[in-house]
Amino acid sequence: MMFRGWTGAIVAVVLLASCRSDTSAHSTKTLTLATTTSTRDSGLLDLLVPLFEEKTGITVKVIAVGTGQALELGRRGDADVLLTHAKAAEEQFIAEGHGQRRIEVMFNDFVLLGAKSDPAEVKGITDIASAMQAIAQRKSTFVSRGDRSGTHMKERELWQAAGVEPDGDWYLETGSGMAATLRVAGEKGAYVLSDRSTFLAHRKQLDLEIVCEGDPRLRNIYAVMAVHPSRHPQVDIEAARQWIDFLLSDETQRRIARFGLKEYGQPLFFVESASADQSGT
Numbered sequence: 001m002m003f004r005g006w007t008g009a010i011v012a013v014v015l016l017a018s019c020r021s022d023t024s025a026h027s028t029k030t031l032t033l034a035t036t037t038s039t040r041d042s043g044l045l046d047l048l049v050p051l052f053e054e055k056t057g058i059t060v061k062v063i064a065v066g067t068g069q070a071l072e073l074g075r076r077g078d079a080d081v082l083l084t085h086a087k088a089a090e091e092q093f094i095a096e097g098h099g100q101r102r103i104e105v106m107f108n109d110f111v112l113l114g115a116k117s118d119p120a121e122v123k124g125i126t127d128i129a130s131a132m133q134a135i136a137q138r139k140s141t142f143v144s145r146g147d148r149s150g151t152h153m154k155e156r157e158l159w160q161a162a163g164v165e166p167d168g169d170w171y172l173e174t175g176s177g178m179a180a181t182l183r184v185a186g187e188k189g190a191y192v193l194s195d196r197s198t199f200l201a202h203r204k205q206l207d208l209e210i211v212c213e214g215d216p217r218l219r220n221i222y223a224v225m226a227v228h229p230s231r232h233p234q235v236d237i238e239a240a241r242q243w244i245d246f247l248l249s250d251e252t253q254r255r256i257a258r259f260g261l262k263e264y265g266q267p268l269f270f271v272e273s274a275s276a277d278q279s280g281t
Contacts, residue, residue, distance in 0.1 A: 030059045031239040034071075034079035036150055037177035039222070040064035042197035042268050044259055051255070052246050058239050064177070066149025074098055074225070077232030081240040083247075085150035085195075085222045098232070099225040105247050106256050106269040107221045108196050110154055112212035113182075114140075115189035122191070128215040132162035139170040141190035145181045146173025150220075155193045158217065182206055195220055197268035200260065222269070 039045050040062065049060045063073060067084040074082050075098050082099065084090060093099045112131055114122060120140040125131045135142055136159075144166070145152045159166055172190070174181045178198040185192035186206040199208070224247055226240035246252055253271045260268035 028057055028059045029236065029239055030061055031081065031236060031243055032061045032063065032079045033081055033083065033243065034063045034065065034069075034073040035083040036067055036070065036085055036222075037064050037179065038085070038151070038195045038198045039083060041177065041179040042195075042201045042260075044197070044256070044269065047255065047259060048247075048252065051252070052243060055246065056239075056242050058242065060243075066145065066147040066152065066177070068148030068150075068153070071098075074227045077227060077234055080227055080236045081243050082225045082227065083222060084225075085220055086153045087221060087223070089150075089153060090223055090225065094225065097230075098228055100228050102223045102225050103244065103248065104221055104223045104272070106253075106271050107219060108269050109213070110151065110193055110218040110220050111196050111199060111210045112191060113185065113194055113199060113206075113208040114191040114211040115207065116209060117189065118211055119189075120191065123211040125212055126214060128158055128212055128217055129162040131212040132158050132164060135191050136162070136164040136166060139168065141170050141172065141188050142166065143181055143185040143188065143190045143192045144171065144173045145178065146175050147177070149177075151178060151193060151195060154218075154220070158193070161217065182208065197260070200264045200266070200268060 035045070045062060049062065052058070053060060063079065067086040067089060070079070070082050070084050071089055071093050073079040074093060083105070090102050094102055112122065112128065120135045120138040122131045122134050125134065144155055174184050178194060179202055181192060182194060182199065182202055186208050189207070192208070224244050226237060226244060227235045229235045229237040256269050257267055257271050260266060
């Protein structure tokens, strides 16, 4: 009986050790994704992240901030992969050795929004620099994110193209994300630059409309970059590469291409992939 007791105890220990080993082998990894508020506020991440987690078993920790802040997280090695939209800043990040190859994933465009009253009489102007000049000349209220995001960087670029250094009581900075900045602009009847996707996702709650669009300078490209492991050894480069492969896969590109069609009648993002059908058919 004693022998049987010892045998049972040994079997129990072996089984326990096996269970612990099996749990460890299947424990989920965590990928830290630093990205823009527009990918969150548009709802795109609500679609993509669960699909990736289900496919890979990797848990995604999303840090949605402005592009400038996302790049700083990458520079500190506090993120594994970045999804941002400011080409010049991204290329500088790569040149500094903080990131691996910059790969374009999708695009949409920026739009200039304003109240229906259009106090600067911008509606109908197709040249974005001229529209910005008109706002400055009339000192019509303009709300800026002021947060070094990709949208803020683009806005500064457009002011420079217009030959304007915005300053004064008419120019307000929120220091907030796109959705919050849109709410402030709507409340004040102000002009604001926005990515189209976030505007469409929130337009029912906003007293704003598009007053200028279509200028080639308003194109908005999103790119993905893995943080360089040789510069930041703590980075999980394999998980980062799995996220990149997932974004660039035909299946994901098709999902991105169709995102927003049903609800808004138009996609919120576009892709270059020839295999992605954006018609919804």
